[in-house]
Amino acid sequence: MSANKILLELKQLCFEHKVPIMRDKTLQVLTKLAKNKKILEIGSGFGYSSLSIWTNGQPKTITTLEKDKRSFEICRTYLKDTNITIHNTSAFDWIPTKQDKYDLLILDGPKSNQKALFQKYLPFLNSDGYIFIDNTNLFSEIHQLTLRQKKLKQKVNDFIEFLKHLNPEKFQISFFNIEDGYCIIKLIK
Numbered sequence: 151m152s153a154n155k156i157l158l159e160l161k162q163l164c165f166e167h168k169v170p171i172m173r174d175k176t177l178q179v180l181t182k183l184a185k186n187k188k189i190l191e192i193g194s195g196f197g198y199s200s201l202s203i204w205t206n207g208q209p210k211t212i213t214t215l216e217k218d219k220r221s222f223e224i225c226r227t228y229l230k231d232t233n234i235t236i237h238n239t240s241a242f243d244w245i246p247t248k249q250d251k252y253d254l255l256i257l258d259g260p261k262s263n264q265k266a267l268f269q270k271y272l273p274f275l276n277s278d279g280y281i282f283i284d285n286t287n288l289f290s291e292i293h294q295l296t297l298r299q300k301k302l303k304q305k306v307n308d309f310i311e312f313l314k315h316l317n318p319e320k321f322q323i324s325f326f327n328i329e330d331g332y333c334i335i336k337l338i339k
């Protein structure tokens with residue numbers, strides 16, 4: 151089966167299992183950004199975003215972290231013909247080796263405490279690296295939020311406020327109101 155057919159099949163599987171995946175335009179931008187980069191992704195899901203980047207984006211390497219055992223197993227099946235490294239672990243627990251320096255960090259895992267993940271993984275980024283954050287407009291397409299969704303959205307909004315107050319001499323931050331919203335941060339050397 152061709153790589154793009156596998157991607158379509160995987161996308162369908164994610165819809166059937168209600169696993170949220172990156173939207174098409176968002177993924178297109180990320181795929182371009184990924185070229186020649188050593189990538190660390192937090193939140194593999196079933197592997198749709200990492201397989202898309204691998205197939206269409208010419209990254210140097212991809213390492214992706216997934217906490218949920220079942221998602222990890224499905225991810226592993228779909229990524230078996232790639233050199234993508236998958237770890238079945240929580241991003242809060244995983245410890246990169248000291249030599250591991252990434253060019254691009256993708257935050258697409260838990261939305262409840264992204265600030266902690268941002269702070270944890272920042273030292274593992276190269277000095278001219280990037281951070282890509284998905285769902286900055288979380289639940290933008292839902293009209294009646296449940297209490298739980300409201301609380302989670304508030305946490306995302308607090309994280310965005312934190313990002314907006316980062317030192318502009320060290321971080322160049324751009325927000326995009328496309329699809330569910332995303333943010334690209336470039337570290338300034």
Ligand SMILES: C[S@@+](CC[C@H](N)C(=O)[O-])C[C@H]1O[C@@H](n2cnc3c(N)ncnc32)[C@H](O)[C@@H]1O
Nearest residue numbers: 171172193194195198199216217240241259260
């Ligand atoms: C939005 S989905 C990822 C979708 C995937 N990036 C894609 O576009 O195909 C978020 C994933 O993060 C995982 N996750 C949640 N908490 C996590 C944690 N602490 N560490 C690693 N993964 C986590 C969830 O199990 C879920 O599969």
